Amino acid sequence: xxxxxxxxxxxxxxxxxxxxxxxxxxxxxxxxxxxxxxxxxxxxxxxxxxxxxxxxxxxxxxxxxxxxxxxxxxxxxxxxxxxxxxxxxxxxxxxxxxxxxxxxxxxxxxxxxxxxxxxxxxxxxxxxxxxxxxxxxxxxxxxxxxxxxxxxxxxxxxxxxxxxxxxxxxxxxxxxxxxxxxxxxxxxxxxxxxxxxxxxxxxxxxxxxxxxxxxxxxxxxxxxxxxxxxxxxxxxxxxxxxxxxxxxxxxxxxxxxxxxxxxxxxxxxxxxxxxxxxxxxxxxxxxxxxxxxxxxxxxxxxxxxxxxxxxxxxxxxxxxxxxxxxxxxxxxxxxxxxxxxxxxxxxxxxxxxxxxxxxxxxxxxxxxxxxxxxxxxxxxxxxxxxxxxxxxxxxxxxxxxx
Amino acid sequence: xxxxxxxxxxxxxxxxxxxxxxxxxxxxxxxxxxxxxxxxxxxxxxxxxxxxxxxxxxxxxxxxxxxxxxxxxxxxxxxxxxxxxxxxxxxxxxxxxxxxxxxxxxxxxxxxxxxxxxxxxxxxxxxxxxxxxxxxxxxxxxxxxxxxxxxxxxxxxxxxxxxxxxxxxxxxxxxxxxxxxxxxxxxxxxxxxxxxxxxxxxxxxxxxxxxxxxxxxxxxxxxxxxxxxxxxxxxxxxxxxxxxxxxxxxxxxxxxxxxxxxxxxxxxxxxxxxxxxxxxxxxxxxxxxxxxxxxxxxxxxxxxxxxxxxxxxxxxxxxxxxxxxxxxxxxxxxxxxxxxxxxxxxxx
Numbered sequence: 001x002x003x004x005x006x007x008x009x010x011x012x013x014x015x016x017x018x019x020x021x022x023x024x025x026x027x028x029x030x031x032x033x034x035x036x037x038x039x040x041x042x043x044x045x046x047x048x049x050x051x052x053x054x055x056x057x058x059x060x061x062x063x064x065x066x067x068x069x070x071x072x073x074x075x076x077x078x079x080x081x082x083x084x085x086x087x088x089x090x091x092x093x094x095x096x097x098x099x100x101x102x103x104x105x106x107x108x109x110x111x112x113x114x115x116x117x118x119x120x121x122x123x124x125x126x127x128x129x130x131x132x133x134x135x136x137x138x139x140x141x142x143x144x145x146x147x148x149x150x151x152x153x154x155x156x157x158x159x160x161x162x163x164x165x166x167x168x169x170x171x172x173x174x175x176x177x178x179x180x181x182x183x184x185x186x187x188x189x190x191x192x193x194x195x196x197x198x199x200x201x202x203x204x205x206x207x208x209x210x211x212x213x214x215x216x217x218x219x220x221x222x223x224x225x226x227x228x229x230x231x232x233x234x235x236x237x238x239x240x241x242x243x244x245x246x247x248x249x250x251x252x253x254x255x256x257x258x259x260x261x262x263x264x265x266x267x268x269x270x271x272x273x274x275x276x277x278x279x280x281x282x283x284x285x286x287x288x289x290x291x292x293x294x295x296x297x298x299x300x301x302x303x304x305x306x307x308x309x310x311x312x313x314x315x316x317x318x319x320x321x322x323x324x325x326x327x328x329x330x331x332x333x334x335x336x337x338x339x340x341x342x343x344x345x346x347x348x349x350x351x352x353x354x355x356x357x358x359x360x361x362x363x364x365x366x367x368x369x370x371x372x373x374x375x376x377x378x379x380x381x382x383x384x385x386x387x388x389x390x391x392x393x394x395x396x397x398x399x400x401x402x
Numbered sequence: 403x404x405x406x407x408x409x410x411x412x413x414x415x416x417x418x419x420x421x422x423x424x425x426x427x428x429x430x431x432x433x434x435x436x437x438x439x440x441x442x443x444x445x446x447x448x449x450x451x452x453x454x455x456x457x458x459x460x461x462x463x464x465x466x467x468x469x470x471x472x473x474x475x476x477x478x479x480x481x482x483x484x485x486x487x488x489x490x491x492x493x494x495x496x497x498x499x500x501x502x503x504x505x506x507x508x509x510x511x512x513x514x515x516x517x518x519x520x521x522x523x524x525x526x527x528x529x530x531x532x533x534x535x536x537x538x539x540x541x542x543x544x545x546x547x548x549x550x551x552x553x554x555x556x557x558x559x560x561x562x563x564x565x566x567x568x569x570x571x572x573x574x575x576x577x578x579x580x581x582x583x584x585x586x587x588x589x590x591x592x593x594x595x596x597x598x599x600x601x602x603x604x605x606x607x608x609x610x611x612x613x614x615x616x617x618x619x620x621x622x623x624x625x626x627x628x629x630x631x632x633x634x635x636x637x638x639x640x641x642x643x644x645x646x647x648x649x650x651x652x653x654x655x656x657x658x659x660x661x662x663x664x665x666x667x668x669x670x671x672x673x674x675x676x677x678x679x680x681x682x683x684x685x686x687x688x689x690x691x692x693x694x695x696x697x698x699x700x701x702x703x704x705x706x707x708x709x710x711x712x713x714x715x716x717x718x719x720x721x722x723x724x725x726x727x728x729x730x731x732x733x734x735x736x737x738x739x740x741x742x743x744x745x746x747x748x749x750x
Contacts, residue, residue, distance in 0.1 A: 094709035096726075098447065098700050125502045129476045129667060132502055133706030140675035140710060148671055150501035150508060153474050159499065162511045169507065323497070324484035352448055352477035352702060357484050359443035 002073075002114055005080060006038035024249060026242035027219065033235050034226060038076065040066045041116050047178050048116060050138055052124030052131055053225065054151060054318055056167065056311045058232020060122075062190035063174050063182055067122075068229060070134060073109060074102035075222075078273035078380040086112060087381050100350035101380035103134040110141060120144050120177045122170065126151035127320035128353035147173045153323055155316045163312035184307075190232035191302040191310070197231040200240035202297050207247040209338050212261045213290040214250040217279035219243075221271045224295035262286035263401050266334055268293045268345035268361065268372070269354040274382040281391060285398040291338045293319070293331060324357045328364030335370045342371050342401050349378040373397040404580070407465055408523060411455055411482065412473040413634035413665070414500050416655055418543045418643070419516060421580060422536035423523030425468060429577035431613055431635075433730060436461035443485045449700045450728035451611055452478040459489045469494035469526050471519065476667045476703055496522050503671045504660040512656035520652075533651055540643045540655070542581045547642035549588040554630065554637060558688040560598035561627035565591070567615040573639055574613060602627035603748040606685040609696035610665070610704060611635050614731045624738060625745040629688035632681070633696075638663055666703035677707050678714035685720055691748040692721040694741070699726050721747060 013032040017025055041048055049060060049067040060067040077083040083101070086108025091097050095107055109115045121144050123135030132148065139146035149166050152159035171182045201224075208215045220243075230236035250256055260283055267289045272278055282289065299314035319327045334340070343365055347355045362372040375390060407428040408420045420427045432454030440456035458464055470493055472483035483497045498515045501508035524531045553569050556562065568591060576584035604627045613635035621628060631637050641662040645654045660668065663680060670676045685693050693715055697704040708724055715722045723744040727733035 094712055096705040096708070099702060099705050103706075123502075128702075130702040130706060132669075133666075133703060136669050136674045137706060137710065139671075146669075146671045146674045148501075148503040148669065150499075150503060150511070152499040152511075153480065153497065154499070158511070158514055162507065165507055324481070325487070347445060350447060352445075352481065352700070355445045356448050356477060356481040357443070358445050359441070360484060360488055363488075 001082075002076070002109075002116075003039065003042035005076070006035050006042060009035040010039050024242055024246045026239070026246040029242050030227075030239050033230055033239055037066065037068055037229055038072075041068055044116065047119045049120050049122055049174075050115075050118045050135065051122045052126075052135060052149070054124045054126045054315050054321065055122050055149060056315065057229050058190040058194045059167070059171070059187060059307075059311060060174065061230075061232050062186040063171070064178060064180060065119075065174060070106045070138070071102040071131065072226070072229070073115065074105040074380050075270075075273045077105045077109060078382070079275070081274060081382070083274065083380055084383050086114075087383075098350060100128075100130050100348070101378050103130050105380055106134055107137065110138060117142050118144055120147070120173070122147045122149065122173075124149040124151055124315075126153075126315065126318070128351070130350070130352070145173070145177065149315075151315055151321050153321065155313070155322070159316065160309060160312050163315060164309045167308045167311055187307055188304040191304050191307055193234060193237050194232045195301045196237045197227070197240045198297050198299070198301065200237065200244050201227070204240065204244050204247060205291070205295060205297070207244065207251070208290055208295075210251070211264075211339060212256045212258045213264065213288060213338075214247040214256055215288070215290060216260075217283050217287075217289045219246075220292060220295055221279075222292060222294075224292060225270070260286060261288040261290075263341045263398065264288055264290045264339060266291045266293060266331070266338065266340050266343040266370075268331070268343055269348060269351070270294075270346070270379055272346060272377060272379045274380070276382070276385065276387070278390070278394070281394060282398075285394065287398055289344075290340070291334055293334070296330070296334065298330070320353065324360050327357075328361055331361065331365055332368045335365060335368045340370050342373065342397065344373045344375065344397075346375050346377040346379055349376065349381075371397075371401065406468045406527065408469055408471060408526075409464065409467045410471040410473075411451075412475050412479055413639045414473045414475055414659055415471045415498070416516060416519075416659060417576065417581060418536060418539040419520050419655070420471070420523065421539040421542075422532065423520060424527045424529050425523060426580045427577060428465060428467065429574075430455050430458060430464065430470075431574075431578075432458075432611070432728070433614070434458045434461070434463050436463045440485070443488060444481055447700050448481060449478045449698045451698050451701075452482040454728070456482060456485050456489060459486055467493070469496065469523070471495075471523075472497045474499045475665065476701075478700070478702075494526055500668075501660075502667065503669050504664070505671065509653060509656045509660050512660060513650060513652035516655050517652045536651060537645075539581070540645060540651075542585065543640070544642045544645075546576060546581050546585045546588060547640045549585065550637075550640050551642075553588070553591055553593060556593035558629050560593075561600070561602045561604070562593055562596045562598055563622055564619065565593065565596065566618040566622075566628045566631075570613065570615040570618055570636065573636060574615070576640060577635075601625075603692065603745040604629040604688065604690050605692050605694055605745065605748070606630050606632075606681070606688055606690035607694045607696060608632040608681055608684075610698055610701055612696050614734075616731050617734050620731075620734060620738070621741070624742045626694075626741065629690050630684055632663055632684060634665055638665065666701075666707045675707070675710045678710040681711055682714050682718050682720065685715070686718070690720070692723065692744060694723045694725065694744065696725050696727070698728060 089108035
């Protein structure tokens, strides 16, 4: 089922790109590359690893491993509206409805045998405890070797060394399963691609900061999280460049409608994955999502001469890896740079990590005069969606901001 | 006798270190009449343990504390540490990073964190770091652990009415008033001089928090013989330190904490899902006829493992009852019918 889903997506998008080869088509190219990863996961031509969100995919790519974070599958199932089937399967098997639906969907998919069997599993303690728990369950059910990257919550010298050593150990773990040693040359190239992508990403985000912003409410949806899957590749560089070109084109050809940007907001944490026209609703209100919380380059360039430590520092720099104070400081920085009028936090049900401190993040943004609308939405499980209620709250929030 | 107190909330905070710095430990249990006000800082779907502890902090329902030790053991504990700093900005706090896996690298890292803890606490108390003092407190801790182990052993063999409640009081005493007081109390208990009774169903109980001694009296009224337990407020809390003289003292501490029966958040990467097998083993070794799991609501580490635990117990035909709540006496009262029905089913 999932193979067909990804194959159809790859075929369909490829066709569309062929029909219009001269246009920039950033989003289509991006969807195509991501769908290709999905297709590879279900084809099994390469070694496959299921991973946590903050695992260095550039390193795994350079070692010839097709890898992906499991929440990606939860999001895919949600976007094709099959997630409720798998979530129900998980719940019927005893997994608590109070837990995160990304993970329940993945667990249900595993129980229904639609998760491809990996060669090994690499979890990480960042961003969340629940994500690591589902990785352990996966290792148990698939009877596969399991590795954990423990990501410390501070960037002290000791913490960076601890994580650096673990990343080195991880490469030995991978080699033991692929029988291929790490090629420093390939890693060096991956890091070059990563650095190139990072530079273009900075340009993309700087363009998005302009007033009016050339982005729309969907263009960079969850971009900062998902692009990590391909950033250490040539394709990753090309995708980033396509997005940059798209934004420049919009600015130069004056395609930006200022009436759709009466209010500039930030989307906190992840977007809603199933079909729910919240972006359109916001657009109709003249609200533009100019930034997603995780759309940022928080790391220094990777040092090919010191790759493991560079990667360790990068992982720790992600706002979710650090404490709430650092996360709030990062949001406040975005608020200033993007000249935000407000922010929306979906408060994804079951997320203790991101949603847990919503009171603190709300207050932190209020300190820089950015009001926050805290919704109560399950971003993956659409079964209990109270659409009318959300519409009313959005409307009230927009009225307040205007 | 130290009178200055250091608060802590997680069983991965080693009491011997707190005492070696000249402080009395004070575990902040989620037991309070404070009004429910943590919701304005933390989302309602965080575990009641964390929210009630924060309620205590917000309501000043605490003794005078010289500082707080937090452990990065799970998302909720991390968030509690964040919220505490906001709720009581004047408090001294330290957050220790706790790795999720029990590899040698993790133990070495945790040893560094424990060393940092001792150094910080000694600074707070304006005393010098003394490894001799730490060894002495570890010895006292091990003596307590051994004495409690003897009581656990006796309870595993026979049912002594009221003994589990006394055992729990001693553990709470160690967590809130120090090891020496708890040890003196523990020495007063001699199961050989007590009369065992028959007719109660031997049950193994596990989970995260179950700390109110009165709960265990209720269990006995409901025909349950708690033959063994695995809680971070119970047997998991006072575990002995395997002190290896050839190794760093902090490494020994970290190794003991990482290799003891783990909280669900700590994983053995060589044996994913080991928690399920361990619970089966513990249940079998105390001849339990059934197993009851008690977890606080919204506890991700346990919620994720309950299905595998249920599956493992089913394979061994060991009846299992799962109870979720806030693990206080009040919520336990609501479970009376379920627990009674369960123990009746065990057909003693």
